[in-house]
Amino acid sequence: MRANRIASTLTFCLQNNRYNDQIDVIIVNLMEIKxxxxxxxxxxxxxxxxxxxxxxxxxxxxxxxxxxxxxxxxAGKVISVEAVRTKFGLQP
Known part of the structure; x- marks a missing residue:
């Protein structure tokens, strides 16, 4: 169902030459679903x-x-082992 909606939106964008910046996002979403x-x-x-x-x-x-x-x-959302140990009061 979601893939059909995305595909129809993509078709609309291509036919009307609108929302070109969103086409890449739609294609990525289709690839993720697959x-x-x-x-x-x-x-x-x-x-x-x-x-x-x-x-x-x-x-x-x-x-x-x-x-x-x-x-x-x-994405760089990491924390070092030392920082975790310090936070929880653990010995190295």
Missing amino acids: NIKEEARRLIDKLPENSTWDDLMYEIYVRQAIEAGLSDSE
């Missing part, structure tokens, strides 16, 4: 046959947590 679907299929395919919904939700959660951490790291 990649998410592909990754979800891969996660499901890797699960054993007797997996539960909880198993699938756990795999998705772990994947999201890893991607969020990598994204934060790339």
